[in-house]
Amino acid sequence: AQKVTQAQTEISVVEKEDVTLDCVYETRDTTYYLFWYKQPPSGELVFLIRRNSFDEQNEISGRYSWNFQKSTSSFNFTITASQVVDSAVYFCALSEQTGTASKLTFGTGTRLQVTL
Amino acid sequence: EAQVTQNPRYLITVTGKKLTVTCSQNMNHEYMSWYRQDPGLGLRQIYYSMNVEVTDKGDVPEGYKVSRKEKRNFPLILESPSPNQTSLYFCASTDSSGESYNEQFFGPGTRLTVL
Numbered sequence: 173a174q175k176v177t178q179a180q181t182e183i184s185v186v187e188k189e190d191v192t193l194d195c196v197y198e199t200r201d202t203t204y205y206l207f208w209y210k211q212p213p214s215g216e217l218v219f220l221i222r223r224n225s226f227d228e229q230n231e232i233s234g235r236y237s238w239n240f241q242k243s244t245s246s247f248n249f250t251i252t253a254s255q256v257v258d259s260a261v262y263f264c265a266l267s268e269q270t271g272t273a274s275k276l277t278f279g280t281g282t283r284l285q286v287t288l
Numbered sequence: 289e290a291q292v293t294q295n296p297r298y299l300i301t302v303t304g305k306k307l308t309v310t311c312s313q314n315m316n317h318e319y320m321s322w323y324r325q326d327p328g329l330g331l332r333q334i335y336y337s338m339n340v341e342v343t344d345k346g347d348v349p350e351g352y353k354v355s356r357k358e359k360r361n362f363p364l365i366l367e368s369p370s371p372n373q374t375s376l377y378f379c380a381s382t383d384s385s386g387e388s389y390n391e392q393f394f395g396p397g398t399r400l401t402v403l
Contacts, residue, residue, distance in 0.1 A: 176330075205390050217378065217394040224390075263330060267390055275321070275346065276380075276392055278330035 174199040176266050178279035185254050185286055193249040193282045195264030201225075206240065206247045207265040207276065217263075223247065254286045290315045294379050294395035301369055302403050309364045309398050311379030319382040320362040321392070324348065324375040331378065337362055369402040376400075 175198040185191045197206065208220040221231060223240050231238045235252045251258055264279045292313045301307055313320065321336035323346075333346030337356040351373055353365040362381075366373060379395040 207391075209394075215376065215397050215399070217397075219391065219393075222391050265331075267392075275333055275336065276323075276331070278323075278332070280328055280330040 174201070174204075174266050174268055174277045176264050176277055176279035178262075178264055178282050180282045181280070182283040182285070185284070187256060187286055187288050188253050190250060190252050191254050191284065191286075193251075193262050193264075193284065195247045195249065195279060197245050197247065197264070197266045199266060199268060201268050205267045207267070208238065208247075208249050209263045209265065211261040211263065211281070213260070220249075220262075251284075254284075256286050256288065259284060259286045290393070292379055292381055292393050292395035294377075294398050296398060297396060298399050300401045300403065303370055304368050307366050307369060307400075309366075309377060309379075309400070311362045311364065311395060312360050313362075313379075313381040313393070314360065315381060315383070315393065316359065317381035317393070318359070318384050320356070321346065321380050321382070322352070322354065322362070322364050323378045323380065324373075325378065325397075326375050334364070334377075369400075371402050374400060374402050 177196045204225045206223045210218040228240050237250045239248045261281045261283045263281045265276045267276050295310045318339045322334040323331040325331045332348045334352050335346050335354040337343040340356055340359055343354050356362055377398045380392040382392050
């Protein structure tokens, strides 16, 4: 069975600090997708990134960057120069393929609090 | 605008009173699913549907029913709600082809309280 572990339950940083959110996954599939979602206090889920198992290139999008390492089964998320608006719960998720279906297995989330 | 809609957004009800949470998507996706979110547990899949009239259980299906009579709609039915079904519910639809392949598009969520 697949599993996603986000060991950091809560992180608190001061604005402008860099912060890394850890994600470790387990799967027997050779083809899979990894995701990060942001859930702000308003409650909706905001898609941040999708990465497939064959693409280990790191990605940067503005202040956000992602480090995918298959060797350690990790897909970590770094926010550079954090801002108060980054305060949210962040979920890492893994999808497996079952025929034409897909299912997301979520981690338990990391609550990030950015203060002034 | 591509979107997944859910109704109602908030609902307070009492034990045993049947309710339905509607979900609709306008992206012509074949695959839809329901998740519940509980503190410390993340999101867990309740049911999913691969196409019209094709549904299957997810990880936590007890106490729930679904139907998929039309491609765009995937309602979640609680025939006899209980307090342990108090949760935040998300509907999602998945792109099975194209640029956003395998990305799940989530609705805004329905916060359900069962007294």
